Amino acid sequence: MEHVVGLKCVICGKEYGVDEIDYVCPDHGDEGIVDVLYDYDLIGRRFSKGDLYHSTNFTIWRYKPLLPIKPDSPVPPLTVGWTPLYKTPRLAADLGLKYLWIKDDGRLPTASFKDRASAIAVVKAREKGAEIITTASTGNAAAALSGLCASVNQPNVIFVPESAPQAKIAQLLVFGSRVVLVKGTYDDAFELCLQAAKEYGWYNRNTGYNPYMSEGKKTASFEICEQLGWDAPDRIFVSVGDGCIIGGLHKGLKDLYALGWIDKMPKIMGVQAEGSSYMYQAWKNNEDVLTKPPIDAHTVADSISAGLPRDRIKAMAAVRETGGAYISVTDEEILQAIPTMARGSGVFGEPAGATAFAGLVKAVNEGLVSADERIVVLNTGNGLKDVASAMKSVELVGTQPYRIEPSLDNLKEVVEHW
Numbered sequence: 001m002e003h004v005v006g007l008k009c010v011i012c013g014k015e016y017g018v019d020e021i022d023y024v025c026p027d028h029g030d031e032g033i034v035d036v037l038y039d040y041d042l043i044g045r046r047f048s049k050g051d052l053y054h055s056t057n058f059t060i061w062r063y064k065p066l067l068p069i070k071p072d073s074p075v076p077p078l079t080v081g082w083t084p085l086y087k088t089p090r091l092a093a094d095l096g097l098k099y100l101w102i103k104d105d106g107r108l109p110t111a112s113f114k115d116r117a118s119a120i121a122v123v124k125a126r127e128k129g130a131e132i133i134t135t136a137s138t139g140n141a142a143a144a145l146s147g148l149c150a151s152v153n154q155p156n157v158i159f160v161p162e163s164a165p166q167a168k169i170a171q172l173l174v175f176g177s178r179v180v181l182v183k184g185t186y187d188d189a190f191e192l193c194l195q196a197a198k199e200y201g202w203y204n205r206n207t208g209y210n211p212y213m214s215e216g217k218k219t220a221s222f223e224i225c226e227q228l229g230w231d232a233p234d235r236i237f238v239s240v241g242d243g244c245i246i247g248g249l250h251k252g253l254k255d256l257y258a259l260g261w262i263d264k265m266p267k268i269m270g271v272q273a274e275g276s277s278y279m280y281q282a283w284k285n286n287e288d289v290l291t292k293p294p295i296d297a298h299t300v301a302d303s304i305s306a307g308l309p310r311d312r313i314k315a316m317a318a319v320r321e322t323g324g325a326y327i328s329v330t331d332e333e334i335l336q337a338i339p340t341m342a343r344g345s346g347v348f349g350e351p352a353g354a355t356a357f358a359g360l361v362k363a364v365n366e367g368l369v370s371a372d373e374r375i376v377v378l379n380t381g382n383g384l385k386d387v388a389s390a391m392k393s394v395e396l397v398g399t400q401p402y403r404i405e406p407s408l409d410n411l412k413e414v415v416e417h418w
C-alpha cells in the first residue's frame, strides 16, 4: 500500500503510519478520527483518466489506485458503485434551474449509499484477518455490512436501535447477521458497539471511527465527476446525519483536485432534518463541534437521526472549505420531497434520500443558488426501505388510490370523476 502514506488526526494533526493505529488517534480517544493521506504524485504517475476511459470495471473498484487497500486484496463480488446520474430537466424547470442531475444510490446492492463504505470495511477486515466485523447503525450501514459480509461468508454482529424500519431489520436477518436490537437510540447502539468491539476484538466498521469509511464514500464524487466528463458540478446536495457521507464526498473531490483531474471544487450543501440539525446549528451559530454537546434527535428520516454526528469535524470542513452551506428542512418538507422527486425523475428515495432534494427546494426558495448552476442531488437510499413513510408522504400531498368493486361500471364511475 505504498500509495497510502499515513493517517492524520483531524483534531491535533498528528500523523501515524498506516500500521501504527487501526482507528482513532490515541491522544484523542474515540473522538480522534483520522484522515487517510495519499501520495498523489505516485498515484498520478500510475493512474490516469485515460485508464478509466478504457476501464470496463463499472464498480467502485475502477478507482482502486485511489483507495486505501492493497492492490491484490480480493474485493467482494457484489456490484457496488457506478450508480446512474440522471439528468432531470423537468425537475430543473420546475425549480427555475437549467442543469440538475440526481445520482441514485438507492440502486446499490442493499439499496443505500452505505454499500460504498461497507465494501471497503470488508476488504480491510479481511486484510487484517478479522474473524468478526461489527457496526452500529441507524439501519442502512448495518444492512450494507450485512449484505457485503454475506457475499463473502464473513461473520458479523450488528447493533441497531429497535426503532429501525422493518425493511432494514429484515435485511439483516435475511443476510444472516447476528442482530442486536438495542432498546435505545442510535447513539446508545453506537456506544455499546464500541465497547463490544474493544471487549471482543471485533473489527470495527463504525462511522466516524473507522477512517476507511469516508474513503469508500468518496467514490461517489469520483463517479459524479467522471460521469460529467470531468467537468465538476457547481454544487452537490447531500443529506447529513453522522457526516461521513459529506466528509467522504469532500475527500473525493480533494483527491481529484490534487491530481489535477478537476479544476474547481464544487460547493457542498449539507441538508439536515430540523429535529436532528446538530451540524446546521453549529454552522449557523459558528459553534465548535468538538465542544458542542449532543442534541436530542427526532426525525422521520431515521437514517440521518444523530444526536452527536460522529464525523462532525470532517462534515464541518466539507461545507466550510468549499463555500457551501448547511440547510435545515422540516419533516413535512422531507415527506413532500419524496413524491416530488419521484414524479419528476422516477427516483424513489427513502426520507433521508429525499432530504437532499428538499434542501435544494429550500435553497432555491431562499435564493442560495443561481439558475445557471450545474447541480447534483444525491439520493442516498431507496424508497422501499421505509414504506410507512412513503405512504405518509403521498397522504400529505393528497394522493389516494381508488377503491372499487371489480366491475367496469364501477370503474366508469370513477374515471368520470378523476
Ligand SMILES: *Cc1c(COP(=O)(O)O)cnc(C)c1O
Residues within 6 Å of the ligand: 112, 113, 114, 140, 141, 207, 239, 240, 241, 242, 243, 244, 245, 246, 303, 304, 350, 352, 353, 380, 381, 382
Ligand atoms: C447514512 C445515511 C445518510 C447520512 O450519512 P451520514 O454519513 O450519516 O451523514 C443519508 N441518507 C441515507 C439513506 C443514509 O443511509
Ligand SMILES: [Zn+2]
Residues within 6 Å of the ligand: 009, 010, 011, 012, 013, 014, 025, 026, 027, 028, 032
Ligand atoms: Zn489527535
